[in-house]
Amino acid sequence: MxxxxxxxxxxxxxxxxxxxxxxxxxxxxxxxxxxxxxxxxxxxxxxxxxxxxxxxxxxxxxxxxxYKPVQYIVNNQEFMGFDFYVDSRVLIPRSDTEILVESVLERIDGIDKGNIAVLDIGAGSGAVAIAIDLFSKNANVFSVDISLEALEVAKLNNKRLNANVKFVFSDVFDNVEGKFDVIVSNPPYIEKSEYETLDKNVKDFEPMLALKAKNGGIFFYERIIEESFDYLKKGGILAFEVGYNQSMKIMKLMAEKGYENISIIQDLSGINRVVLGYRGGKDV
Ligand SMILES: C[S@@+](CC[C@H](N)C(=O)[O-])C[C@H]1O[C@@H](n2cnc3c(N)ncnc32)[C@H](O)[C@@H]1O
CATH class of the missing domain: 1.10.8 (Helicase, Ruva Protein; domain 3)
Incomplete structure (x- = not known):
């Protein structure tokens, strides 16, 4: 003993x-x-x-x-001060992603109206959607994922943390209806060659579906930006977490689509972590 x-x-x-x-x-x-x-x-x-x-x-x-990550062993990861249940069905929420949530919350606070409709694309454990729901007084949060397994975990966290997010199965916008004030996403963004070099504890345990993306890692940004005008109100916010070398490309894509006042927010190590802009154009 x-x-x-x-x-x-x-x-x-x-x-x-x-x-x-x-x-x-x-x-x-x-x-x-x-x-x-x-x-x-x-x-x-x-x-x-x-x-x-x-x-x-x-x-x-x-x-x-x-090599099993400690978070999957104890089934827990803290995010924005809340304890999220995690297992290998979902990505372990990263502390860097708190910057995305904080950037959105700061701007939601400034919107002077009743309910604010927020759409989160790529729910995972529900960390982003649930944190926005719990910290914002007036956000009405919807969150989608293409993984039924991830949605099970997200719904479990929604219940455990007394949040009120509506989680829906959807391939990006395919099952989404209506117009939102905010669209937020931390999509898969790791390109194929980089994925192969990831640490064993990530590659062998975290869902590939949550990490890897086509077109050099920018597939989801392209798709979300392209389709976003159908789901985002004029003046609404589109906010992404981006990979360390992707911010300029994403900024350009957003500008070409007609987004305005696009800004980049850095993490504590000075890495460009969030790209955020406001929808211009006509409200259709
Ligand atoms: C990087 S994880 C983000 C999870 C969580 N939002 C977070 O920040 O911890 C990306 C999520 O997108 C989901 N996803 C992948 N392809 C998708 C698609 N075509 N439509 C919707 N969600 C998708 C994955 O299943 C995964 O849960």
């Missing part, structure tokens, strides 16, 4: 070869098993784990040794 500290030290050592954050991963997995917080670990480092807890810990550390 091992103490808490001994278990963590053992796990840190074995996980070094698969994880850049072996100690943190070990802590997250242990806390998941013993259902306590970090303070408990600090105060009880010399306490023995129960036999069944130690066995379970070792078995989950072995899963991590097979």
């Amino acid at each position: 091992l103490t808490i500290i001994e278990c963590l030290k053992w796990a840190e050592k074995v996980l070094t070869k698969v994880s850049p954050t072996p100690y943190l991963d070990s802590e997250i997995i242990l806390l998941h098993i013993i259902k306590k917080d970090k303070v408990y670990l600090i105060l009880n480092g010399n306490k023995m784990l129960e036999v069944d807890e130690e066995e379970r810990f070792k078995s989950l550390i072995n899963e991590r040794l097979d």
Whole structure:
């Protein structure tokens, strides 16, 4: 039998070869098993784990040794302060995507009217749509995905977090009706050759459907921009998360379509992360 500290030290050592954050991963997995917080670990480092807890810990550390992401092991990822259930049916929400949500929320606040209709394309775990719904007072959020499995997870999170998003099965706009004030999307944007170079923990576990896109990664931007005028009100906002080298291309596509006041928002590392513009043209 091992103490808490001994278990963590053992796990840190074995996980070094698969994880850049072996100690943190070990802590997250242990806390998941013993259902306590970090303070408990600090105060009880010399306490023995129960036999069944130690066995379970070792078995989950072995899963991590097979490169399974820690978020899928504990079925949780925090996003915008909320705990989202995740498993391999959905992309693990990334902290960078919080910039997309924050950019939209800031602008929704400035819209002086009652209900604001928001469409999220590519629901995944529901992170973007649910966070907008929970943080905005007047957003009415719809979210679509082509993956039925992802929609199951998104609906589960909608319920667990007491959100009110309407999740719908759709290939981009195919099953969407009506006009929206905001269209937001973090679509798949990784081109084929780059996809092949992704880390094992991403490529072997996260859904390919959520990551890979044709036309050098810009297929979904092209398609959404092209069809968007049929679904976005004049003056409405189109906001995308983009890959690190895609912002200029997306900006150009939006400008050519007739979007105005297009801006780029950077993440904390100075990478162009969000492209956002306002629909010009006539309201049809
Ligand atoms: C990068 S993930 C984003 C998930 C989530 N919004 C987030 O930010 O964590 C892209 C999502 O788009 C979905 N998707 C892929 N092709 C699609 C299509 N043709 N129509 C609608 N959704 C699609 C995938 O299933 C995946 O859930």
